Amino acid sequence: MLRFDPFSDLDALTKSLLTTATGSSRTPRFMPMDLCRIDDHYVLTADLPGVDPGSVEVTVDNGVLTITAHRTARSEESVQWLANERFFGSYRRQLSLGDGIDTSAIDATYENGVLTVTIPMVERAKPRKIEVARAADQKSITVEGETVPADQ
Numbered sequence: 001m002l003r004f005d006p007f008s009d010l011d012a013l014t015k016s017l018l019t020t021a022t023g024s025s026r027t028p029r030f031m032p033m034d035l036c037r038i039d040d041h042y043v044l045t046a047d048l049p050g051v052d053p054g055s056v057e058v059t060v061d062n063g064v065l066t067i068t069a070h071r072t073a074r075s076e077e078s079v080q081w082l083a084n085e086r087f088f089g090s091y092r093r094q095l096s097l098g099d100g101i102d103t104s105a106i107d108a109t110y111e112n113g114v115l116t117v118t119i120p121m122v123e124r125a126k127p128r129k130i131e132v133a134r135a136a137d138q139k140s141i142t143v144e145g146e147t148v149p150a151d152q
Contacts, residue, residue: 005094005095005096008094009030009093012092031046031047031048031067031069031091031092031093032046032047033045033046033047033093034046035095040120040121041118041119041120041121042101042118042119042120042121043116043117043118043119044065044095044115044116044117044119045114045115045116045117046067046093046114046115046117047113047114048069048071048091048110048113048114048115049113050071050086050113051069051070051071051091051110051113052069052070052071052072053110055068055069055070055071056068056069056108056110056115057069058106058108058115058117060097060103060106063096063097063098063101063103064094064095064096064097065094065095065096065097065106065117065119066092066093066094067091067092067093067094067115067117068090068091068092069090069091069115070089070090070091071086071087071088071089071091072088073088073089097119100121100122100124101119101120101121101122102120102121102122105120106118106119106120
């Protein structure tokens with residue numbers, strides 16, 4: 001099971017708003033992501049357009065999955081900006097992984113600005129059907145005067 005802490009993003013946003021000096025470079029405020037469960041694994045997709053693939057890092061430590069990436073700003077001095085709305089700087093997102101996750105088999109790919117992380121469950125955490133054994137000497141059940149075999 002994956003656990004999501006919505007307050008970690010709020011804390012990071014508050015911290016970045018309070019510590020960024022006026023007139024400094026703008027930094028990314030969030031990393032949009034989707035998380036779903038498909039059969040026996042979870043799939044996390046995060047939008048990271050314009051990010052250098054070499055800067056994308058996915059780590060797992062103490063049950064916490066951390067995604068970091070960096071988009072560098074244009075450094076041309078002769079540029080006269082008419083619009084400058086794209087954020088640059090470091091992105092970071094953390095998710096608490098619950099019990100039943102196979103952290104050694106987590107896989108990540110980055111293609112066309114989208115990071116896809118596959119998070120498999122361990123075998124013991126996968127749903128399974130429990131076979132119900134029937135006793136050899138089954139007894140009949142009486143319901144309103146009728147005798148019904150116990151296996152119905």
